[in-house]
Amino acid sequence: MPLELVKGGLARMASFVCGRVDWRSLGCSVLLGLFCSAASAVDILGGRIWPAPDHTRLVLDLSAATQYKVFTLSNPDRVVIDVKGAQLKGRLALDGLEKTQIDRIRTAPRGTGDFRVVLDVMRKTAPKSFLLQPNQQYGDRLVVDLYDQDKVPADEVVEVVPDVEKKRVDLTEKRDLVIVIDAGHGGEDPGAIGPGGVREKNVVLAISKQLDALIDKTPGYGGKLTRTGDYYVGLRNRTKLARKHNADLFVSIHADAFKKPQAKGASVYALSKRGATSETARWLAASENRADLIGGVGGVSLGDKDEVLAGVLLDLSMTASMKASLGIGDEVLQSVGRVSKLHKKRVEQAGFVVLKSPDIPSILVETGFISNPVESRKLNSRKYQKRMAEAIYRGLQKYFQVNAPVGTYVAWQRDRGQEDGFMAYKIQRGDTLSEIAKRTRVSVAQLRKINGLSSDSIQIGQVINIPAS
CATH class of the missing domain: 3.40.630.40 (Zn-dependent exopeptidases)
Structure with a gap:
C-alpha cells in the first residue's frame, strides 16, 4: 500500500517507513510508549488534532485498546507512532496543522502487521502518550501530546493562557x-x-x-x-x-x-x-x-x-x-x-x-x-x-x-465610603429595598431617608448609601 500523504510534500523516507526496520539502529532519542496492553487486531477509525497554547494533542480513534510505541527521530525531526496489529479504516484526515509544530503527517502499514504514523515536526519535540477508555462520545483512543523539548512538563504542565493586563483604576494604585x-x-x-x-x-x-x-x-x-x-x-x-x-x-x-x-x-x-x-x-x-x-x-x-x-x-x-x-x-x-x-x-x-x-x-x-x-x-x-x-x-x-x-480597589472604595459613615451599594437585578434593609440590618424608612427616596422603587445600576455600621 502506498504511503498516504496527509499534509504536503512527497513520500520521502517511504522505504524507511514501509520496510522492515532494525529498531536498535534507529538512534531513537526518546522511547516513551511501551507495549501496554494485550495485542489484538484493531482498526484506526480516525483522528483529531487539538492545538493548545503550550502543546499539541493528537488523538487516534481505535476499535479496541492495543499495544503501541512512540519515539522520536532526528535529522530531520520526527515523532513515530507504531500501533500494534492495526490497520487504517478509511482516510486519516487531520486538519488544523498550521496551528501546530507538525509540518505533515504520513502513514503506512508495516511488514510486521503494525501500522505506522510519522509526524514530521518543525522542531525538537518531546511526546507524552497514553490510552483513553471509551466515554459518552468516543471509543478507545491513543493520545499523543507533543511538547517543545525545552518545555516538557516534569509532572503536570501549567497551561499558558493569554494574560490579562492588570488594570489600574483612578490614581489610587490599588490592585484589582x-x-x-x-x-x-x-x-x-x-x-x-x-x-x-x-x-x-x-x-x-x-x-x-x-x-x-x-x-x-x-x-x-x-x-x-x-x-x-x-x-x-x-x-x-x-x-x-x-x-x-x-x-x-x-x-x-x-x-x-x-x-x-x-x-x-x-x-x-x-x-x-x-x-x-x-x-x-x-x-x-x-x-x-x-x-x-x-x-x-x-x-x-x-x-x-x-x-x-x-x-x-x-x-x-x-x-x-x-x-x-x-x-x-x-x-x-x-x-x-x-x-x-x-x-x-x-x-x-x-x-x-x-x-x-x-x-x-x-x-x-x-x-x-x-x-x-x-x-x-x-x-x-x-x-x-x-x-x-x-x-x-x-x-x-x-x-x-x-x-x-x-489592598484592592474595591476594598478601598468601600472603606472610603465608611469613613463618611456610609457604604456605597450598586443595585443589582432582583434587589428590593426591603431585602437590602434586611440584609444590612437597617430599616426601609432609614434607607429612604438617607437616600432621599420618595418610595421603595429602585432601579438596576442605581447607587445608594447604606450606613457603614
Whole structure:
C-alpha cells in the first residue's frame, strides 16, 4: 500500500517507513510508549488534532485498546507512532496543522502487521502518550501530546493562557480583585452530553467567557480564564493557574448530568472538610508545595517552618478559604436562583479537586442539568448563557462589595465610603429595598431617608448609601 500523504510534500523516507526496520539502529532519542496492553487486531477509525497554547494533542480513534510505541527521530525531526496489529479504516484526515509544530503527517502499514504514523515536526519535540477508555462520545483512543523539548512538563504542565493586563483604576494604585474562571472539561473531554448532542464543554466555555467579560469591564476587577478554547487543562493545573495569577477567587463552571432526565436545577459547591483534610496532608507531604506561599499575595512560606507549625498555618489558611467559599457560594446560589430553579437550596460541599487550593476561596457552579431536555435547550441558548453569567457575576459582586480583600480597589472604595459613615451599594437585578434593609440590618424608612427616596422603587445600576455600621 502506498504511503498516504496527509499534509504536503512527497513520500520521502517511504522505504524507511514501509520496510522492515532494525529498531536498535534507529538512534531513537526518546522511547516513551511501551507495549501496554494485550495485542489484538484493531482498526484506526480516525483522528483529531487539538492545538493548545503550550502543546499539541493528537488523538487516534481505535476499535479496541492495543499495544503501541512512540519515539522520536532526528535529522530531520520526527515523532513515530507504531500501533500494534492495526490497520487504517478509511482516510486519516487531520486538519488544523498550521496551528501546530507538525509540518505533515504520513502513514503506512508495516511488514510486521503494525501500522505506522510519522509526524514530521518543525522542531525538537518531546511526546507524552497514553490510552483513553471509551466515554459518552468516543471509543478507545491513543493520545499523543507533543511538547517543545525545552518545555516538557516534569509532572503536570501549567497551561499558558493569554494574560490579562492588570488594570489600574483612578490614581489610587490599588490592585484589582482577581477572579479566575474555569470552564470545565474541553478538548478530548466533552463532559456531559445532553439531548441533541449538546456538549458541556461548549456550554460552560460560553458562560465562562460571558462572565469574564462582565468581570473585566468592572472597575477594580480582573478576570482570567483557565482555558480560552477547546482544549483540555488538567484538574491540578487549573488550580495552579489560579495560584499563578494570585487569584482572590476561583470559580469553576460546569453543567450537571444524571441518568434520569427528570433531574433539574442549578447547584453551587464548596470544598468539604474531608477534602480539605486530605489536601492539607498532600501539601505537607510535597516539598514543592511546602516551599510555596499560602495566604495569597505576600503570604507565608511553609518552606522554613517545622512540621507542626506548617500544619497549623496550612489548616488556618484552608479553614479561612472554606469559610469565604461558603459565603461567596451562598450569594451566588441566591443570585442564580433568580434565573434558574435550584437543585439544592443551600451550598453543597464535596471533595472536587479543582476546589482544593488551600489559600484561594473556590466554588464550583453547576449551571443546570444538561441531561434534562428543557434545561439542555436553555443552556445551549446564548441568551440564557448570558443570563446565567450575569447571575453568577451579581452574586460575586454582592459578596465582594462587603468582603473585598484589603489592598484592592474595591476594598478601598468601600472603606472610603465608611469613613463618611456610609457604604456605597450598586443595585443589582432582583434587589428590593426591603431585602437590602434586611440584609444590612437597617430599616426601609432609614434607607429612604438617607437616600432621599420618595418610595421603595429602585432601579438596576442605581447607587445608594447604606450606613457603614
